Amino acid sequence: MISIVDLGIIRGVAWQGDTLEVTVTPTYSGCPATSIINLDIETALRSHGVEKIAIKRALSPAWTTDWLSEKGRARLEEYGIAPPNPAGGPQRCPQCRATNLEKVSQFGSTPCKAHWRCLECLEPFDYFKCI
Amino acid sequence: MPDALFEYLLRLGDNTLVLGHRISEWCGKAPILEEDIALANTALDLMGQTQLWLGLAAEVESKGRSADDLAFLRDVWDFRNVLMVERPNGDFGHTIMRQFLFDAFHLPLLDGLQNSSDQRVAEIAEKSVKEASYHLERSADTVIALGDGTEESHRRMQSALDLLWPFSGEMFLTDAVDDALLVSGIAPDLSQIKPIWSKTVEKTLREATLTTPEDDFAHSGGKTGRQHTEDLGHMLAQMQWLQRAYPGASW
């Protein structure tokens, strides 16, 4: 639904001699998807014929939701996840666009999301936390 | 003190490891689904931070050990977490109060560590501080909701606070390790973290209609490794048995 480039976690791709170096930053330090994402990057590059790959972790500058691209934000909403908003909560319900919302919990199905509910259509939804 | 940085990193990593493991024990059996998910997510953040701190500790030690070796193959006396985080979970109120007292310390500590003269330390702190601010927001809100809740929840939160209070002081006790790192600009001054902690704690407890205990006696011995409680041994027996029974197992 959203690429890791649109998510903003790819911080650099560069050739170092004959090795392709990809720099990745984690969204949350304990994100369980990190190792799968790294594996997928390697698989994707191999299928494009790149053989020597080095995946580097960069912690600083720390990932921020500001790095989500416009396209990424739109794709998240299409999928039913409210994109991050600097005001601290979702702008509108990803289902019906209503703005009458309430927070259910600071944490949703993953560390990067919070659990909200729309008071118009009554649907619960995930909100991608702004960090 | 050549080993001061290694000791200090163990303290950071063992606090997050032991507390992270403790709260993960609630996974699948917290009082309500939202809290179950929140605690599991907090545990995940703490485990992620543990990997970073213990990873750096292993690198600094340079004896060929990994973060996993440090987590799974050290015995009780080699752990450097404060005693408060190894306490058994008790009821949900006790778990949340312990989390709050720790979060209120963890956030300003990480904030200070962002300015560390050691760039590797500063980078891990920069990553972790964002997570810790969410943890504190939630644990403080929950302390208020339960303290200022029903008669039963209020009573349980007060008794959790009374029980945990003598364990909170250890977070601010300093020794030669803290002094060495303060002088080299690696770690912030704990005596400056304390008033920030006190302010958060006083404000939150007042809103929660809870009474702050006056005694400032502090149990100690965890962060220096002098003496842990037997509870840590029980926890490690569960956490480490697989690596002990099947050395080198991986998946």
Ligand SMILES: [Zn+2]
């Ligand atoms: Zn709606």
